[in-house]
Amino acid sequence: MDLENQARIKELCEKYGNTELVILLGGAEAEASGLAAETVSSGDPTYAGPLAGVSLGLLAYHIVEVKDEIDPAVYEDQIAMMEMVLDVDAIIQEVATYRG
């Protein structure tokens, strides 16, 4: 996960606490999405960024998992096309692993 994003997430979590914060992912495939979910829950597995060894315990969801929470018109306009392209099942399965 991008080092600057790690820093921003760490800062927001310190400000609002981990129960007030949910991470939404938009990764294009399962492995990368899983890596991001792991980084914000148990820490940066590559030990490169500010979240190396920092376990924030944040819950992460991929955008396709929260489809029902989104205005259908907005979802159609922004996400529907990519939903067709992505391997949605593999992404959901991978991201869910890191929610304990």
Add this chain to the structure above:
Amino acid sequence: MKFPVLKGTTYALIQANDILLHQGSTQTSERKLNPESEYFSELPKHFRSFEQAVAYPPNQVFVGNIQPKILDTIPRPWYENASKEATRQGKHGEIMPQDEFIGLMKAVDVFDLVLLEESFAQRISATLKAHPVVGAWPFLDKLSRIPATPESLDEQVKEGAEPLYHEGKLVGCVKKAHAFDEALSAHVMFENLASKASAALSMALLFAKTGLDPTLVDYIIECSEEACGDMNQRGGGNIAKAIGEVCGCINATGSDTRSFCAAPAHALVQAAALVKSGVYKNVVVVAGGSSAKLGMNAKDHVKKGMPVLEDMIGAFAAHIGEDDGTSPIIRTDIVGHHAIGSGASPQNVTQAIVGDPLDRAGLGIADIDTFSVEMQNPEITEPAGAGDVPKANYKMLAALGVMRKEFERGELNAVVDRIAMPGFAPTQGHIPSGVPFLAHAADLMASGDLNRVMIIGKGSLFLGRLTNLFDGVSFILEKNNGAPEPEETTQKVKKTRIGITLLGSEHGEAEILKGAEIASNANADIEVIVIGPAIKTNLTHIEAADEKTSHAQMDAMLKSGALDAAVTMHYNFPIGVSTVGRAITPGRGTSMYVANTTGTSDTQRTAALIKNTIHGIAVAKACGNPNPAVGVLNIDGARALERALQSLQAAGYDINLTQSAREGATMRGNDLLQGTPDVMVMDSLTGNVIMKTLSAFTTGGSYESIGDGYGPGVGQGYDRIINILSRASGAPVVAGAIAYAAACAKGQLLQKVNAEFAAARKAGLDALLTVEPSATAQASQAAEKITAPKEKIVTEEIAGIEILELEDAVEALWKKDIYATSGMGCTGPIILVAPEDLDAAQTCLKEAGYL
């Protein structure tokens, strides 16, 4: 509607393991952070040999020996399934090894920044001189300049020069171009020279493969991802012109277009627009490759135990021209782009770049046979976690079709199968972006296997940290279905416009006007425009009070295109330009070109005579004689000239040397009277006397009654057609001169001259022109002419000198042993000197009153 066409595309690949190791950004970053990294001992074990790189199937696709779709039939990994009949030379380009490329970097370096070890330079010089495409570059002579020793190279590298290694051995370096300017650091100069050299190679391949004459190129658009300039203008640019200079595009200008990986698509749309609008006829789009991107994903490749596949520098060049009835057309009416307000989601981006232009044209995804997207080789990107880039793009395009309700969702995979091609291009940013398929598309359209392809380029602007925006451009390439539409029939046949100045004749203005009117009445396709004081005539008249204003008016009209050519007298040509007269031979009544009759082709006699010959041939060809017979008049220096011409002929220059009507090769007085050759070559003083004699021998000399005058001023790169008369020329000669000038204009004399020089240069002209003058000639020259001190690299500008005194000022510096050249800067004439000479030069110019 008439559309511009894609007349040819060529590609170059350079395999560069040592550059990957020493200049690839992944490796330089690792060396900075972790100099003792184990990675550096592992990495070289994963290098490929040149032969392996050549036989790698995706590389064979890139240079055109295999069609992209064939890759789908070759099992992965492709690096274990070498192409059996792979060759370094491709149908669309070439794969070059690193050592030759290092030689090219030196050849294209104008500022002596590249140093090469002497034996290496000698070996590569010999190899490159035998190269079928770049072998004739005069710049190859640079390889012998400033030879370095291994010790001096070690010293340079210690002082910060970028090392040039080959097979692990230090063979050269690139020095910084300024003491502390970061924009001219050794690192930046290395990347820019690598980009320039690879671009020049691809452009040279374009000229060799398509037969396009470099002198016919009007405009060059360079679209790489490098920036050239200094600390005050870091991206000052025009790498385009630097590349064109190497390749002999002497009539072209150009500029650079940037948009990260989307730049080539932008550049092709711009090129098509320039041709469609009629601004230019022949535009070349070119981009060199990136040394920084070599081995970007090498860590992953090493980790996965595979060869380091990102060892290829890529480059391309494409020629856009007017419709020829066969080359693929560029549909300038169906262009797509991602607008600033288009939005950033993949859906918004795809709709803007692909969906919107299709909507405007009333087309659908189904109407496009295939799409050329980011054609990155998946074998490079997949091990690094970036997936199969083209495949992901094709899926998005099919999904767009579903969103547009063109297909059912269940058909998505079938649509992908129909439109997809495997990726085969090196991961060089702008190089894989849409353009790798251009030449294949042209082949498939020619064989009837493809009708319409959309070319897409996309760029990640956020990498520059000035905007979060994304960018993308698309255009459609279509099979050309036949001859271009005829020009509108209402359009009149364009007349050739010839200007003539009235003042200066010993026979008065009325005599010149009479000649102009004879020419106008006899030639329906010529419009004669007279320039001079008020006079009664039906011809178009441009007012000018004296000879000086007449010439200024004439020059301005030639420059603006208001005149195609002009006829005048008492006009000064620059050194290098001389006139080719046309006389009627008294013995046979035929026309003979007298090369030359006034002006100075060169200050050295043999060189001048060689140039006179080429000038004469070019004029004869422009006037419709495709293979003029050439004879050398028996004058001082005739033998040396004959030897030079025979040497050009032996080296492949197509020259028709004729025999005297009596015996032997040298022309006598008889041949002059009988017009034995079509072009009679001599020095300009002799030519002037002969022209005068042949024009006025029936009148005693005061009235020239026969022939077409002293002819057009001709010189390499000279940009206008001005035919010369003498003050004694009578009306019949004036009329003949106007028709002669018109024939030169219609026959595209300027292009013919440059083409003739280019052909002669291929046969070793430059070496013949630079032959040292004999000792006696040197001595006599020294008495009257100041010679330049030893040549230096000049980078410092001195401005503020009166243009008319510029050359005198240069000579004043030479006298003080300061090497200087004159030039034209942004704000006026300048003198250029080396940095160490700047102070002394300024003082000298002030003392001499030039500043």
